[in-house]
Amino acid sequence: MAVLNLVQAINQALDQKMEDDSRVVIFGEDSGYEGGVFRVTAGLQKKYGEDRVFDTPIAEGAITGSAIGMAVNGLVPVAEIQFDGFVFPGMTEIVTHMARYRNRSRGQYGLPIVVRFPVGGGIRALEHHSESLEALFGQIPGLKVVMPSTPYDAKGLLISAIEDPDPVIFMEPKRIYRSGKQEVPEDMYRIPIGKAKVVKEGKDVTVVAWGPFVREVEKAAELLKSQGENIDIELIDLRTINPIDEETIINSVKKTGRFVVVQEAVKTYGPGAELIALVNEKAFLHLEAQPTRVTGFDITVPLPRGEHFHFIQPERIAAEIKKVAKF
């Protein structure tokens, strides 16, 4: 079995879906000839030709807007937005049209579109290159929002996303694009959208994270262990931001009675708030401590010299888990 990083796993998923389904087209800024600024689509234009893998003008509105027309007219578009912060000029088309098309046309036009882009911080980049936008997209009816935490998940989730009959926002955590490798099966497997994964079972505290923070919670757990703390964490990888896998979370909280959610995104109105509300609505009588969140601050993502204040370190996660466990 090949050992792949996240970039390679996504590339393999795209490659296999292009081979499997001639309707799949890939496009975005520098996504064709160069293979994208992160080389996620490298080699695909050479293999599948310029009609199916192509560079676009720098116009996110045209990228996301044209994807709608392509999907209506028989294609399965996989559109790439170069960076999280560049999605806003394409946001009109995603929010006002793509998400609504099925409903607007009463089921006449469902749009099997994937919009992929790198998200979050961790690469010491310029402004607009480190945004966490889960809540913005998670709030839009008609969209599904996915963020993988491992190469294995990335491949399986992306294949599901491309095969999904509805638009899927596929967020790729850029800080782990190349930081971890994993055995990834050669076959075309699928991981269902809308299902979380219990990464590690435990009885004391439920911790929900997604994307790069699954690994950060694991680091926090190791840290707690090294401090001699005996806290048995149940770690859940949300995998899909929307629709939320309520069942997995609620079952876990009913067992542990304690809940911590970790997100890099700003605190106010973030996904953590939604998950805590969910826990309060559906597991209130099982709670032994107030559900809490470890989040980014309500600030613009600082430039690299200040970003370490904003980004969450395992120490902060460990401290919060300890507090909730001992409440």
Add this chain to the structure above:
Amino acid sequence: MLFKDFDPLKGKRLEILDAEGNVTNTKLEPKIDKETLLKMYKTMTLGRVADIRALQYQRQGRMLTYAPNMGQEAAQVGSMAALDKKDWLSPGFRDLNLMLYRGVPLKQIYLYWYGNEWGNHFEEDMRILPINIIIGSQVAHAAGLAYASKIQNKGEVALAVIGDGGTSHGEFYEGLNFAASYDAPLVVLIQNNQYAISTPRRKATKAETLAQKAVAFGAEGIQVDGNDVLAMYVAMKEAAEHARSGKGVVLVEAVTYRMGPHTTSDDPSIYRTKEEEQEWAKKDPIARFKKYLMDKGYWTEEEEAKLDEANNAFVKETFEWVEANGAATLEDVFKYTYAEMTPQLTEQYETHKKFLEESEGK
């Protein structure tokens, strides 16, 4: 050749039928069979009656917000008549006659303005995207339709329809540039009806014409008398063939006039004069087309009287059907958000359904 002969940068505008209904350019007069000409005329007259009645129904409190097309019938019908059945339409929201000509039942369009999404569910073979309220976006959608047509060798042209106001929008430029870059078969029709709600065309852009904006995309552009159905037909025929044959994108500017308000919520007397409206009334696209048909011996006043009666009866009957069938169901408002309802939506739907049932039971 047409695009060279009618270069908007040289102040040229294509006209075939003058305001009195006389053919001023016999060389370019299209050879359209009688049956098609009458279909065009009947669509325009039905569209006009549907507009007038919709405004009245709204005043009676029976119809919601409605955007009338009066004055723009030739720009719309002339364009649609020139397209193939397989060509796509990516409309804005003031495009009733385009849809009627293609075959969308009036009851459906009325249903949309009555406030029900089923009015936007056009049958597959209509090849019409849902009505688009965000001005400008439809050009980007059409660019995608055109690109898909091109790489799948489908031979379909995508027509995006926009107003003069919409040409200020980003996606107008982005969509045109995108399609032009790949020689995707896109045609954009600008219905320059002189006003973006209240803002006159001259305040929206310093450009002398909207058609000349084509130059920036490496596309062809032509300005047409939009109240001249024959000129519209000729321009659109040429534009569609140009795009279909892989030569590139075409921008057609129809110079026309919105005889009615922007929507039922608008009062045009605030921003335009009676004199101006009267000047444009003399250029009515239906009156001149009628004269043309009568001159050809294809139409009589007797037939006109009968048609008018039939149109009014049909529109009345249609609207009454919509009033009787226009209600939405709880299931409908949930069901089409995704291909399958998510667990969250199912729970919300079931909970609210139960709540409503229990409330009714009390």
